[in-house]
Amino acid sequence: MAKYLITGAAGFIGSWLAHTLVEQGEQVRALDNFITGQRQNLVGILDRVDLREGDIRNQDEIGAACEGMDYVLHQAALPSVPRSVKDPEPSHTSNIDGTFNVLEAARQAGVKRVVYAASSSAYGNQPGFPRVETMVPQPLSPYAVQKLTGELYMQTYWRVYGLETVCLRYFNIFGPRQVPDSPYSGVMARFILQMLRGEQPTIFGDGEQGRDFTYIQSAVDANLQAVQAPAAQVAGQVFNIACGERHTLNETYDVLAKLLDFHQPAQYGPPRAGDVRDSLADISAARAAFGYDPKISFEEGLRRTVEWYRSQYTAANEGTGV
Numbered sequence: 237m238a239k240y241l242i243t244g245a246a247g248f249i250g251s252w253l254a255h256t257l258v259e260q261g262e263q264v265r266a267l268d269n270f271i272t273g274q275r276q277n278l279v280g281i282l283d284r285v286d287l288r289e290g291d292i293r294n295q296d297e298i299g300a301a302c303e304g305m306d307y308v309l310h311q312a313a314l315p316s317v318p319r320s321v322k323d324p325e326p327s328h329t330s331n332i333d334g335t336f337n338v339l340e341a342a343r344q345a346g347v348k349r350v351v352y353a354a355s356s357s358a359y360g361n362q363p364g365f366p367r368v369e370t371m372v373p374q375p376l377s378p379y380a381v382q383k384l385t386g387e388l389y390m391q392t393y394w395r396v397y398g399l400e401t402v403c404l405r406y407f408n409i410f411g412p413r414q415v416p417d418s419p420y421s422g423v424m425a426r427f428i429l430q431m432l433r434g435e436q437p438t439i440f441g442d443g444e445q446g447r448d449f450t451y452i453q454s455a456v457d458a459n460l461q462a463v464q465a466p467a468a469q470v471a472g473q474v475f476n477i478a479c480g481e482r483h484t485l486n487e488t489y490d491v492l493a494k495l496l497d498f499h500q501p502a503q504y505g506p507p508r509a510g511d512v513r514d515s516l517a518d519i520s521a522a523r524a525a526f527g528y529d530p531k532i533s534f535e536e537g538l539r540r541t542v543e544w545y546r547s548q549y550t551a552a553n554e555g556t557g558v
Contacts, residue, residue, distance in 0.1 A: 412452070482516040
């Protein structure tokens with residue numbers, strides 16, 4: 237039985253990792269400051285995890301959390317490109333200072349490996365598709381700079397201190413438990429909730445911008461595979477985690493509207509500062525290094541996600557008598 241620390245364990249991806257590891261019989265320590273994470277995401281496993289309310293920006297709290305751990309799955313961050321553009325300082329301290337604290341704590345605790353949630357936003361709007369890890373990053377937002385800085389720190393701690401690190405560049409992860417009702421929510425979750433409420437969603441831009449939408453199970457699989465892969469194949473490396481397919485926001489809107497029997501057209505707003513126009517990943521490096529293989533298609537992922545949000549929305553309405 238391995239011992240895992242998951243930072244940001246009450247968040248979207250962190251909670252999926254926690255549930256999966258507990259179901260596999262692993263020992264899980266869950267750390268979250270509950271600024272964006274939610275305790276309800278851990279319902280069903282709360283009695284089987286060592287849940288600690290703490291902040292990666294606090295050296296003592298992350299230091300104590302790393303003690304005795306074999307692996308750290310570092311998911312904690314203050315996410316969102318628009319949030320970082322509007323107010324860059326909080327995301328800077330969380331995403332850069334916090335990541336440094338995680339690495340220092342892991343190094344001092346003798347952790348075997350740190351797997352880091354990096355971001356495809358590092359690529360920016362440079363020409364050339366699909367995105368390959370060897371491309372020179374061209375970040376467009378404070379958030380993208382912060383996540384890229386985390387990658388560089390991860391690689392440096394491997395080269396200088398011998399701490400095994402793996403960076404996974406997530407491409408537009410979606411699925412159940414993603415927060416749908418924040419101005420900084422992912423587009424998929426936001427569209428679904430608005431359609432369920434009968435509200436007309438807004439697409440920022442012309443809707444022809446493409447995304448490599450990736451179902452949450454693929455991100456979970458990638459983390460666990462990256463933990464187990466031989467160091468010679470992954471340590472100090474960066475890998476794209478995606479499906480290797482491009483779908484426009486207009487296409488995504490139409491599929492969701494059909495699944496939800498929603499008949500209103502989208503309304504359109506101006507493009508948002510810092511947003512990447514298009515994304516499409518080459519996933520061959522992850523496939524070669526640790527057998528990464530996204531098994532849930534875009535359409536199936538959408539269907540599962542819609543079913544989950546529909547059940548949650550129905551339950552919430554029943555609970556309030558709506």
